[in-house]
Amino acid sequence: MYERHCFISILLIFFCSQCFAELEEINTNNRFKIEGKVVVPFTSDSDWIGSTTVLVDGGAFLGFVKSDGSFVINNVPSGSYVVDIANPTYMFEPVRIDINQKGKIRARRVNNVQPQAVSQLSYPLKYKARAKTNYFQQREQWRITDMLFNPMVMMMILPFLVIMVLPKSMNTADPETQKEMQSQMNMLNPKQNMPELSELMAGWFGGGAPKKPVKSKPLKSRRN
Secondary structure: OHHHHHHHHHHHHHHHHHHHHHHHHHHHHOEEEEEEEEEOOOOOOOHHHOOOEEEEOOOOEEEEOOOOOEEEEEEEEOEEEEEEEEOOOEEOOOEEEEEOOOOOEEEEEOOOOOOOOOOEEOOOEEEEOOEEOOOOOOOOOOOHHHHHOOHHHHHHHHHHHHHHHHHHHOOOOOHHHHHHHHHHHHHHOHHHHOOOHHHHHHHHHOOOOOOOOOOOOOOOOOOO
């Protein structure tokens, strides 16, 4: 009886191990790997390799760069991912990859403005540093053109040019031109259109302009 129970338990263990092995094989068959290489043309040192990390979807899958700049990320299921290179010194352009159920991988540029636009790239991935990361903004410098193109300065210079330069360029010997220029200068002069202060004070505190006295007509005498 005891031997029978031992035999049945051994069969169950063997059957369960076979099932788990098949499930693991199925899971591994549905997972793929992402390959690529990172290049930094700005330097010949390899110090940047130790501080470089490959991020898939912001860290859902993680990879590291080898001494020759290549990387491999294993056990990635099918789907669409954004692969980015994280480095504190250099900037890299992210790449979107699409992995189908059969393991075919398509690489394309990341376009956040038009996600449906496809600009296909070569695979395995090739990352090239664009520039060094700038953590500080350059201080603005004062230039003479900043003052000349200031709106307030232009508002002062343009009327000056119109008043001083334009009349000299015109033919002032013509009397009609002189009359026209004089009328324009009178229109620009605000003192001519401005009333006197005494009239304004009289109008404000006197209830209006002073009325002229009306002369009374003499009465005609009646005859009895």
